[in-house]
Amino acid sequence: MQNMSCTRDEPPYTDLEELECHFTWDLKKEDTNITDLLTRLEQHRDLYLGQKSGTAHTHNSLAYVKYLLGFYEEALTNLHKSVEITNDCYGDNCDERLIVTYGNFAWLHFHLKQYAECKSYLDKLKKITEQKPPVPTSVLYTDVVGEKAWALFKFSRKYYDRAIECFRKALELEPERGDWNAGYAIVLYRTETKCTSPEDSSAIQQLRRAIETNPDNDEIKLLLALKLAEFKLFDEAEDLVEKALDKSPDSPHVIRYVGKFLRNYGKSVDRSIGLLKRALDATPNSAFIHHQLALCYKKKKEQFREHTESQRLCHLSISHFEKAVTLKAGFIVAKLQLATLYGEDGQIDRADEMFQTALFSAKEKNEGLQNLYLYYGEFQQYRKRCQQLAIKYYKDCLMMGPDTPDGKKGAKNLTKIANKRLSYNTNDTIALGIQEFIEQVTSG
Known part of the structure; x- marks a missing residue:
């Protein structure tokens, strides 16, 4: 990329460090799979082209990812697109909504040694804060914190705790803000693990709150349906599913979750497959939809005893699992499921290779290792x-x-091995060692 001529000296680095934008939020390339992230952001941008208010933040994140990948012209294009969308939504006098975007512009021009342009954006930001300081009671401050929450949430699972904190801060200031309520609900849905009842579920409470402030968001309704179904509240869950599908019959985001619900809790795997295929027509490069289709074919395979049909369904499942892990290299659970299915199909070497690949990814991301x-x-x-x-x-x-389900299953499997060995030899040292190990771990 050709650098533009510089007419001023390099701006003070401390001025840049004080900005609120993607370049100062400690978003590290090594904490994410950058290719997966780029694909997800581009899919989100394309899916919501007609809903401009939801894509300005996406273009900001895309700009930062493009910068990390070295595509500087495309990074600038995305930042200009963010400005254009914000102007369309809020009018020409919307600079206070562009604090993050202007900060990104300043940093990008600084890295490109385009210091005059960098300084012009620093001046814009100084003027904005002088007119309306970003104190914690202002809408301006909430916009920055809210966009930071979304950026953290989208960038890496490692940042979910930071995203939750930012969403909470934003909602303390603007409790009726629909997009912040939705983001907070989604991240709670993804992180909540231990709940004994729906009343104890923070995710369920926040999903209900998100629906109140986002009555047209059918994706949120389906997440609530899936959560309610975990507690066997099927009547309300099925009602939410039907309403969402009636209102958004062609939305890939809606269809994929309807397909998941029908596979897990419905009576028709075939209906789930039909819906997911329809969603795949709209988003052929969705790793999530390929994964859901793979799970559907796997479940259907288990219903057939006839070898030829069972094998056909097995290979269909494998093909969609393979597509999912190709599209999303960090898709650990899909790699694990694919490896298991390779094993069931007698492809032992391929299974072992995929397990090793999944193991490497899990250790690298510190995710899904126990399973x-x-x-x-x-x-x-x-x-x-x-x-x-x-x-x-x-x-x-x-x-x-x-104490986890996987841990208990691991202990159960070890106990079976030990008991079987002891049935042949009551002094088997390996079996006695297993029993001692289980005792030490479970009692400590």
Whole structure:
């Protein structure tokens, strides 16, 4: 990219460090799969082209990702698009809504050594804050905190806790703001794990709140339906599903969650497959939809005993799992499920290779390791007939948390191995060692 001529000296670095924008929010390239992130942001941009108010933030995040990838012209184009959309939504006098965008402009021009342009955006920001200081009671401040929340949420699962904190801050200032309520609900839905009842579920409470402030957001309704179904509240869940599908029959985001609901809780896997195929026509590069289709075919395969049909469905499932992990390299759970299915199909070497790939990704992201250890242990035990490695991975699984469902399953599998060995030899040192290990981990 050609640098524009500089007419001024380099601006003070401290002025840039004080800005609120993607360049100062500690969004690290190594904390995400940058290719996956780019694909997700571009899909979000394309899906919501007609809803401009929701895409200005997306273009800001896209600009930062393009910068990280070295596509500086495209980064600038996205920032200009963010300005254009904001102007369309709020009118020409909307500079206070562009604090993050102007900050990104300043940093990008600084990195390109275009110091005159950098200084012009610093001047714009100084003028905005002088006219309306970003104190915690202003709408301006809420916009910045809210956009930061969305940026953290979209960038990496590692930032979910920071995103939750930012959404909470934004909602303290503007409790009726629909987009902040929706973002907060989605991140709670994705992070909540231990709840004994719907009354104890912060995600359910916030999803209901998000629907109040976003009555036309059918995706939120489906997330609530999925959450309610976990507690067997099927009547309300099914009502939400039907209403969402009636209102948004062609929305890929809606259809994918309807498909997931029907597969998990409905009576028709075929209907789920039909809906997901329709969604795939609109978004052929959606790893999520390919993953859901793979799970549908896998579930349908389990309903057939006839070998030819079962194998056909198995291969359909495998093809969609393969597409999902190709489109989203960091899709650990899909890699794990694909590896397991390879094993069921007798493709032992491919299964082992995929497990190793999933293991590398899980360790790199520190995500999904316990579940992976459990399934890899079962693969070693039942497919490769390697009890030694099975014991190793079950132990790894148990050590990561004896009270979790995976941890309890790991302990159960270890106990079965020990009991079987002891039935042949009551002094089997490996079996006695397993029992001692389980006792130490579960009692400590």
